[in-house]
Amino acid sequence: MQHIENYINGELVAAHSKRSLHNVEPATGEAYSTTPDSDERDVGDAVRAAQGAFENWRLTPASERSCQLLRIADLIERDLDVLAEAESRDNGKPVSLARAVDIPRAAANFRFFATAILHDRSDAHITDTRAINYTLRRARGVAGLISPWNLPLYLLTWKIAPALATGNTAVAKPSEITPMTAYLLSKICIEAGLPPGVLNIVHGTGPSAGSPLVAHPDVPAISFTGGTTTGATIARIAAPMFKKLSLELGGKNPTVVFGDVDLDRILPELVRASFANQGQICLCGSRILVERTLYEQFVDRFVDAVQALAVGDPTDPETQQGALVSRSQLEKVKSYVELARDEGGRIRCGGHAPSDLPARCREGFFFLPTVVTDLAPDCRVQQEEIFGPVVTISPFDSESEAIDLANGTAYGLAASIWTHDLDRAHRVGAAVDAGVVWINCWLLRDLRTPFGGMKQSGVGREGGDEALRFFTEPQNICVHTP
């Protein structure tokens, strides 16, 4: 069995507690590695190392910081296959998805911020003939970075890259459920020659390793991605300490389909938007709203397409739907399907585990992609985040009803709108309460654009300039020019 270690001050080390957690392969249900069960002592070591490295790293010329991060990107690309297999084994997602999306995006995150800092600029304001004001943007210090299990390396590097690029040092706490690619990243950082202490990775559970990081007085900025309830806990701890906070939280995203669409063309994309990574992407559309003129035909065609998805061993290159990430996630999904039945929903496909899995996967956490109709908009299944392969489909009669339904939850992360009517697309896009709105596409990301949620989906934005701002403190210098 492989033993994952913490990455602190440039070295791979065990947790002080000497305890470890089992890391389970979702496709088989069996533990295949151990993860350090770290606590406040390990977090303390990591923060001290990051503090020790801060002054030198902050003063390292941007061109050199850029080279360091580009070396890491090169090594991620070199190790694409190894990382993709590790991510698939840890998370249950099809290896083809990890190879095509997760790992290339992790490299792109480093490349993007490594080059962005080369084009940095600062404003100057001339106050008549009396003064020149200019703005310095200073690295904040040690950044605390906490990430979830659904896109383990992709989301972790989305935080690490801008934090380091702007001259901060960091302590990262990956999800304890999917620690392997973060561990492989620590080895890559060592090989790339990243100075000790610039990045530290502490493994362990939220309460025992994440919470001390959030509460640490020497960590002025926390960037968190995860569930809304956890985000609220983190905000409660960090707010009285006036920490800089970025919270990327849950969603219940609407997919709004108007009657004028070309169903043949968009159906594969709608299926992907609903079930990519077994529906375990915060941006997946879990509530499909369809104009009534198209509704019956849509449900039939959509269900046929969903039933054609290949569910199976994530290591099989033909697999389109792998395993859910954990037994508890599987139980949660099952309980929501039961609830959908209780709430009067009609299960149009799925609703149970597949019966034809290969022998290796019989104890794995699999669930068929599931489509539910006939649910009221205010029932729990249509309001609460399930974060699994379950979507609902509901009809609407008018544009204003579509907007009301789209906005009718506590969340506001993402939405997609499908129509050929350009005016309507812009109108509905601007009326939907979502931080990210895709029109006739889904998950088409430009890393320069702001990313994040409205309402209970989060506070703050990541991506491009927003990330560069989050990790730096503006300081105005006013020079008198008599």
Ligand code: NAD
């Ligand atoms: P989670 O909130 O349970 O855990 C996320 C991370 O926080 C993990 O590393 C965990 O160990 C840590 N954590 C847990 N309790 C903590 C505490 N008290 N203090 C500090 N850290 C703590 O979320 P999850 O189950 O790993 O991920 C799924 C959730 O993430 C879903 O709600 C999904 O929508 C959300 N998500 C949001 C985005 C986004 O960009 N908005 C992206 C991906 C996932």
